[in-house]
Amino acid sequence: MKAVTVSANSKALKDLLNRARRRDVILESEDGEQYVLARITNAQSFFIGDTDDFASEVELTRKNKRLMKFLDERGARAKKRKGASLAQVRRRLGLKSSE
Structure with missing residues (x-):
C-alpha cells in the first residue's frame, strides 16, 4: 500500500478526507469501479521500502x-x-x- 500526502490546495480531496473522518466513504469512478476511503486508527505501520x-x-x-x-x-x-x-x-x- 502506498501513502500519498494530500496537498492543502486540493479542496475536493480535503472534503473527502473530512467525510472519511466521520464515516467510511465509497468512491465510485465514472466507469463504476469502487474504492474505499477509510480512516485508519491505532495502526502500527512499518516502512519496508518503495x-x-x-x-x-x-x-x-x-x-x-x-x-x-x-x-x-x-x-x-x-x-x-x-x-x-x-x-x-x-x-x-x-x-x-x-x-
Missing part, C-alpha cells in the same frame, strides 16, 4: 527488526489463545455451511 520488486520487498521486510519483533510478539500472543474453528465462526455469524 519498490515493486517482490524479492527485494521480502528481503527488506526480513531486515526490519522492529517489524520482526512485532510479528514475533503477536504470534506468541496468538498461540496463547484458543482459536475458533471455521464451523464455530459460521454458527456465530449465522452462516450456512459451505458443504
Whole structure:
C-alpha cells in the first residue's frame, strides 16, 4: 500500500478526507469501479521500502527488526489463545455451511 500526502490546495480531496473522518466513504469512478476511503486508527505501520520488486520487498521486510519483533510478539500472543474453528465462526455469524 502506498501513502500519498494530500496537498492543502486540493479542496475536493480535503472534503473527502473530512467525510472519511466521520464515516467510511465509497468512491465510485465514472466507469463504476469502487474504492474505499477509510480512516485508519491505532495502526502500527512499518516502512519496508518503495519498490515493486517482490524479492527485494521480502528481503527488506526480513531486515526490519522492529517489524520482526512485532510479528514475533503477536504470534506468541496468538498461540496463547484458543482459536475458533471455521464451523464455530459460521454458527456465530449465522452462516450456512459451505458443504
